[in-house]
Amino acid sequence: MRRADLVRVGVFALAAIAVFLLPRFISDFRAQQFAYVGIYFIALIGLNLLTGITGQISLGHGAFMLIGGYTTAILMSNQDPPLELFGHAFTNDLRDIWTIPLAGLVAGLVGFLFGFPALRLTGLYLALATFAIAVAAPAVVKKFAGFTGGGGGINLFDVEGRTGRSVTDPVTFESTEGADIFGLHIATFNEWLYYLCWTIALVMFGVAWLLLRGRFGRTLRAVRDSELAAASSGVDLARYKTLAFGISAFYAGVAGSLLAIATTFVNPDTFPIALSIFLLVGVVVGGLGSLWPLVFGAVFIHFMQIEWAQRAEAAIPDFLPILGDIDTDAPGAPAVAFGVVLILIMLAFPGGAAGLLRSLRSLTTRSYRRAR
């Protein structure tokens, strides 16, 4: 192992410890929000592998998350009447955590298969084709109501396979039993969720890093930079592109599965078209082609949606009195604020968080050399 790699592993270990300790310093509810950040992080790694590294744009990753989420929900469900496919009634088939890899595999397979028609498309046309699956997926779910619960969705709250079920105290929201893992007492469902999501996120981050640092990653980047040059160097374009689609969709499927477990409820609107667009926004904010700075993208898309947009919107009258008395309670106002903030970020930091970090680093090394 090279020295630089050793440093990287060390930094990774430190980051893992920080992630491990974070819930000690934040409220239980914040832990749940950071669990969602972990989920988005996984999805962003997957999307970036396809879009940032391999150069295949996807506006449809919400659909792969949907497949993952519904795989988990259907395998865990105890709907009344039970969901049915080919005569098999799904009732409490599996425990939640065992459905996660299955959800990844199902989504990965669909992604791999989608990779074949996508071979014929590039650039804008690929973006449109992937956008089409994001648009169609919720409608398809509604069409097969007997299998998916239709528009009403699937409620996983009372399901037997749910870990952390009925151990929550009604008043304090602390568990009455809890569990000890590696000497750490996990007291609430939200904490359990946090550790579940981030353990998986760190493992999948490590896998992505290992995949991309060697020959495989080099090949994918070659496909991105010039398909012609890659092909003339002996790269099997079809193989690597479909593989990238499959791996990317696997990541999205795992993220979708975790989203279903975290929300304890799925319906077609859990995975709207906006989700696919938010994922792309997250990748761009994190930095196309980067890996760990995607955390910033994940933080951005989660907190921007639920909190920051409202706050930014409330601050607008102070910053821009020229707009006069605007109705900050108006429906859609947070979405407008979101758009404005996004434009400002892209103007200031076109390379996203990764680009910002790069320029900071070159700045410090330059001044360091000058000082010497």
Place this chain on the structure above:
Amino acid sequence: MRTLRLALSLLLLAGAIATGATGSTSADPGITPKTILLGGTAPLSGTASAYASVARGANAYFRHVNSRGGVNGRTITYKFVDDAYNAVQTVQATKQLVEQDKVFAIFNSLGTEQNEAIRPYLNQAKVPQLFVASGATTFGHDFKQYPWTIGFQPSYRAEGWIYGKYLARAKPGAKIAVLFQNDAYGKDLLGGLKQGIARSKVKVVAAEPFEVTAPDVQSQIAKLKASGADTLALFATPRHAIQGYVFANRLKWRPLIINNAVSSASNIMTLASEGNTNQSVENSISIVFLKDPTDAKWRTDPAVKLYRSIMARHARGANAKDVYHVYGMAVAYETVAVLKAAGKNLTRASVMSQTRKLNDASNPFLLPGITVRTSATERFPIEQALLQRWSNGTWKSFGGLWGYRAG
């Protein structure tokens, strides 16, 4: 060694007593000597944003009560957040209200699927799901499984039943075509209608479902027209109900139209009339249980006057003609009554026990004669309504109160 163990166990015991003691004296979340915090979701944006007025009306009434000293010395804060009528957002927002904002109860959250999605969670956490803004039968019917949940408005089954009974009496031999939303709400109305016309000559000749997310209902209306029906029942929320009127008119179909109460607000009827060019709205039938502020009958009614003054003071800029504000005030009035009856020592359990013995004929925003009533075995607070007919741009109620009788 032995003394050490003894000392340790004593210490543990002391710790247990200490934590136990603090646990029993602390009040339920969301309650202080001066305040009560209620939370809920409302569709402030999205397809059902017409219902945002329900939350705004309730909030205006709470402000009015607060300005008069509150309930037993406590002021009420009602935090309502947008869920865009999307059940997933309802779940997330509700968890945030319960776990982060630590609300005392979830109040007046709107929508059938939305409330079904949060019901298991709230019941496990033993947080009251107070006066659900949905008439789906399950919220009153399944109280054994979900004791922390109670509805408010007439159940959709009761509403459908009233239409059925009315048609059996007023239009024997009617052939009904039904457009219904494909969920518990639409199916409850259809089921009630069929129950009401049982043993009569009235028949449902066609019933077409649509998904709540469907862009329009044009093809459904065309199929319903082809059935040869002379009566059309619109069991749909405002957007689709308006489309029902518009498409029926375009197809030059003039049935008697029954429009369910969730879409019968005057402003929605005015929209459906397309600037008085669509005559199909004329003579529509619906039920009413609130004092409609646009009905000339209530012009001098003290409750409607109070309503107008509260709107002017606490909901500035809102359209006071919108009857959903009245709904919000009616449900807020009942909540204040319940909180008052639960006394100074307010707990989640004491509030729920009050909702199981309602017997209140004094709610001024409801039609005279309507009693809000529940018991240990009966959890449908409002089961009475009047019929009303749309003519020349306003609703006019007619006949006496209809009271739903199951079976």
